[in-house]
Amino acid sequence: VQLVESGGGKVQPGGSLRLSCEASGFTFENYEMNWVRQAPGKGLEWVSYISGSGNTRYYADSVRGRFTISRDNAKNSLFLQLSSLRAEDTAVYYCARDFDTLEYWGQGTLVTVSS
Amino acid sequence: EIVMTQTPATLSVSPGERATLSCRASQSVKSNLAWYQHKPGRAPRLLMYGVSLRASGIPARFSGNGSGTDFTLTISSLQSEDFAVYYCQQYDDWPPLTFGGGTKVDIK
Numbered sequence: 001v002q003l004v005e006s007g008g009g010k011v012q013p014g015g016s017l018r019l020s021c022e023a024s025g026f027t028f029e030n031y032e033m034n035w036v037r038q039a040p041g042k043g044l045e046w047v048s049y050i051s052g053s054g055n056t057r058y059y060a061d062s063v064r065g066r067f068t069i070s071r072d073n074a075k076n077s078l079f080l081q082l083s084s085l086r087a088e089d090t091a092v093y094y095c096a097r098d099f100d101t102l103e104y105w106g107q108g109t110l111v112t113v114s115s
Numbered sequence: 116e117i118v119m120t121q122t123p124a125t126l127s128v129s130p131g132e133r134a135t136l137s138c139r140a141s142q143s144v145k146s147n148l149a150w151y152q153h154k155p156g157r158a159p160r161l162l163m164y165g166v167s168l169r170a171s172g173i174p175a176r177f178s179g180n181g182s183g184t185d186f187t188l189t190i191s192s193l194q195s196e197d198f199a200v201y202y203c204q205q206y207d208d209w210p211p212l213t214f215g216g217g218t219k220v221d222i223k
Contacts, residue, residue, distance in 0.1 A: 034212070038157075044151070044159065044202055046212040081202040094158065100206035101149045103170060105158035 001025040002106045003095050015085050015113070021078040021095030021106055024113030029053075029073035032099045035080050035089035038108075047093070048080065087111045093098075118139055121215035127223040134190040136218045138203035143183045147207035150179060150188045153217075154199045162201075163188065183204050190220075198222055 007019040035047040048069040058085040096102035118215040150163040163179040
């Protein structure tokens with residue numbers, strides 16, 4: 001199992017960014033996926049969930065209405081569209097596999113929101 | 116939202132000693148409790164789930180206990196590779212999945 005995130009970078013407040021997570025080593029469409037983030041000096045914070053089919057999606061209150069989770073099962077890829085970014089969204093963003101206990105994680109991609 | 120509280124924030128332990136980390140939930144999570152180990156620059160690693168079940172490849176020196184609202188993670192004899200931050204996480208009532216604030220285990 002391998003999860004590799006990409007798409008992070010520096011963006012101005014109010015800007016947008018799209019994160020990707022490429023999955024391999026398992027049948028991607030059979031697994032639910034999550035995004036979890038860690039702000040500098042802080043703990044882990046769950047951000048969003050998507051079912052295997054993509055039909056069910058959940059968001060943390062802190063990102064609802066600004067972030068959109070999606071997936072392309074044909075390309076074994078998970079996405080997180082970040083919009084209306086704020087300084088407090090600065091964090092390392094991890095994709096993680098499974099429904100409730102997150103057994104596999106990627107190495108993370110850093111998003112920095114700053115002017 | 117279930118709030119998870121971990122104590123202490125930092126635990127200083129000598130190699131070979133025992134470490135006990137605590138996690139409390141704001142309401143019962145039954146046995147739906149997991150622990151993760153996180154080292155700087157690395158992906159978090161699932162240690163325990165269902166309170167006391169070790170994830171694949173986790174050594175037997177790690178053990179979990181508790182039910183309802185109070186839980187512990189014990190590392191029976193700390194090895195150098197065990198110095199890290201540990202998080203508890205509930206999955207009884209979600210969304211949202213919620214994590215504790217973490218306990219940093221460092222070298223005494």
